[in-house]
Amino acid sequence: MLGLPDVSIWLAYVLSIGGAVLCVIYGIVHWNKD
Amino acid sequence: MIYIIVSLSLYAVIMAVLSFIGYRKTKSTSDYLLAGREIHPIIMAVSYGATFISTSAIVGFGGAAGQFGMGLLWLTVLNILVGVLIAFIVFGKKTREIGHKLGTNTMPELLSQRFDSRFMQGYAGLLIFLFMPIYASAVLKGIVDYVAKYTGANFDVILIVLSVLSAVFVIMGGLKGIMFADAFNGAIMFAGMAFLIIYTYSLLGGVNEAHEALTRLPDMSGVKEQTDGLVKGGFSGWTSMPKMGTPVWWNIVSTLVAGVGIGVLAQPQLSVKFMTVKSGRELNRAVLSGGIFILFMTGVAFTVGALSNVSFYNETGEIAIKAAGANDAIIPSFIKMFLPDWFGGIFLVVLMAAGISTLNALVHSMGTALGRDFLKQSLKLKTNTVKLTRIAMGIGLVISAILTWLSGKLDVSMAIIAIGTSLFYGLCAATFLPTYIAALFIKKFPKKAALASMISGSAISLFWLFFVQEKTAGSLQICKMLFGTTSIVKGTALNTFSMVDAIVIALPLSVITGMIAWAIIGNVRESEPAGVLNSAG
Structure with a gap:
């Protein structure tokens, strides 16, 4: 669990990175869409 | 010292060159106000991020994470999901589309053209011009605090030098110069923060090991005595959330949800960036780099701030806030003690890059708010827009510099930087957000209801900020001068409100x-001029 025993902190850590990854995926999928 | 002089000189030279390129490429009012509406999506995303993230986001909030722990990462989650994904995809596309359709150059202009109200543009422009200097200061x-601390130079001298540099950059280069400089500033910020997180994790033996060491820290010898005050406020370790409903919990959650999380959607200096790209496709592409950029700014600052406790404890036996002496000193002290x-x-x-990029955008917004929105469009002055905007930028910057000088004289224990930031974010959200949403998405929303919402939002938040x-x-001292107390509800049955x-x-x-005004007035009829956007809104 990334060394983070508290679920709410683990979730914040994962969602921060996950949110940035989501932005990358959105950008790639919609690269040529308007 | 030689490293500092070389880095600062190189930085100033590159900034001057970029501003000059912006000046040479600026041919029209639209170039000066909106960078010609043809900015590359990556430059737009980095410029948005560099404007959003100021020195205080890195040093101030990073220091707060050093004190309160990794719970602040929820702010990074909000920054990415609300500040980038929702802002770009939901608000950005519609703002760009309507802005282009109506030919608007600023956020107040977009609102006033959409609702066909010259008064609205003047009111919004004046409000931005009057209160943005508090945020700018x-x-x-x-920036000045940090440079003064690091170089030992005089506060007033640094303030004057920085203000003059910013004036030259912005007044000369317009938004084109600013956005070129932002891309450069953003690249520096990204590289610096990426190195910081990699170095910090490797210093502590890896990601898992670093987090585990931080989790164990509250039980180490001598730490309990140091965190006594914090624990009474609800603190329960740097890798767990504070106890719900306690002062520390409220501090984190209200800063999160209230100030920065929602306020970001109605910032005039940020929403103007959406109008600088030529189509919705560019905004899709901008999302790609926007999310990563914000992760590497606030995500890194919060994680390093919290992890600094382990390094400080191993080296000095003290936790970060004790070793550094103050909240704002945690990140600078950590860099000084543990990095090459x-x-x-x-x-x-x-x-510097984080502060200057935010300051430049604010000076540009103050200039367009007074010059374009209030004097040119609302009062119909004859002078041309660029000239009026340049004069207004100069005035806005001088006011901001004077406020900064005054705040340097105030009691240092007041978190003036964080207060100035959240004050402006809150005021903008209450004043502009409902009308901005209506302008973009509710075709039938009437002009008078929009005005009622704007005026009541600004009046209530100003009353609350100044007196409650x-x-x-x-x-802000005005309440103390009039009523002799720091809040009119202090010591009364309504005391809780003084913390809200x-x-x-x-x-x-x-x-x-x-909503009440909309219910009373009813929908806009097709024949009325406020239906200017029947095809688009």
């Missing part, structure tokens, strides 16, 4: 006022 103070010497000079430039919310009313952020009260009331 907080940003400016963040050469990185100190680089990090100073990273913080102790954090702001105390440092203005946005929590003013934004819902602004929405309710707009």
Whole structure:
């Protein structure tokens, strides 16, 4: 669990990175869409 | 010292060159106000991020994470999901589309053209011009404080030099110069923060090991005595959330949800960036780099701030806040003690870049708010827009510099930087957000309801900021002069309200006022001029 025993902190850590990854995926999928 | 002088000189030269290129490429009013509406999506995303993230976001909030722990990462989650994904995809596309359709150059202009109200543009422009200097002075103070601490130079001298540099960059280069400089500033910020997180994790033996060491820290010898005060406030370790409902919990959650999380959607200096790209496709592409950029700014600052406790404890036996002496000193002290010497000079430039990029955008917005929105469009002055905007930028910057100088004389224990930032974010959210949403998405929303929401939102939040919310009313001093107290509800049955952020009260009331006015007035009829957007809104 990334060394983070508290679920709410683990979730914040994962969602921060996950949110940035989501932005990358959105950008790639919609690269040529308007 | 040699590292600092070399890095700062190089930085100043490159900034001057970029501003000059912006000046040479600026041919029209639209170039000066909107960078010609043809900015590359990556430059737009980095410029948005560099404007959003100021020195205080890195040093101030990073220091807060050093004190309160990794719970602040929820702010990074909000920054990415609301500040990038929702802002770009939901608000950005519609703002760009309507802005292009109506040919608007600023956020107040977009609102006033959409609702066909010259008064609205003047009112919004004047409000931005009057209160943005408080935010700008907080940003400016963040840079000056840090440079003064790091180089030992005089506060007033640095303030004057930085203000003059910013004036030259912005007044000469317009938005084109600013956005070129932002891309450069953003690249420096990204590289500096990426190095910082990699170095910090490797210093502590890896990601898992670093987090585990931080989790164990509250049980180490001598730590309990140091965290006594924090634990009474609800603190329960740097890798767990504080106890719900305690002062520390409220501090984190209200800062999160109230100030920065929602306020970001209605910032005039940020929403103008959406109008600088030529189609919705560019905004899709901008999302790609926007999310990563914000992760590497606030995500890194919060993680390093919290992890610094382990390094400080291993080296000195003290936790970060005790070893550094103050909240704002945690990140600078950590860099000075644990990172290579050469990185100190680089990090100073990273913080300069963060502050200057935000300051430039604010000076540009203050200039367009007074010059374009109030004087040119609302009062119909004959002078041309660029000239009026340049004069207004100069005035806005001088006011901000004077406020910064005054705040340097105030009691240092007041978190003036964080207060100045959240004050402006809250005021903008209550004043503009309901009308901005209506302008973009509710075709039938009437002009008078929009005006009612804007005026009530600004009046209620100003009353709350100046007289009720102790954090702001105390440092703005007007309540004390009139009533001899730091908050008019202090010591009364309503004492709890003195801790509540203005946005929590003013934004819902602004929405309710707009809805009641809409119910009374009814929908816009097709024949009325306010239906200017029947095809687009």
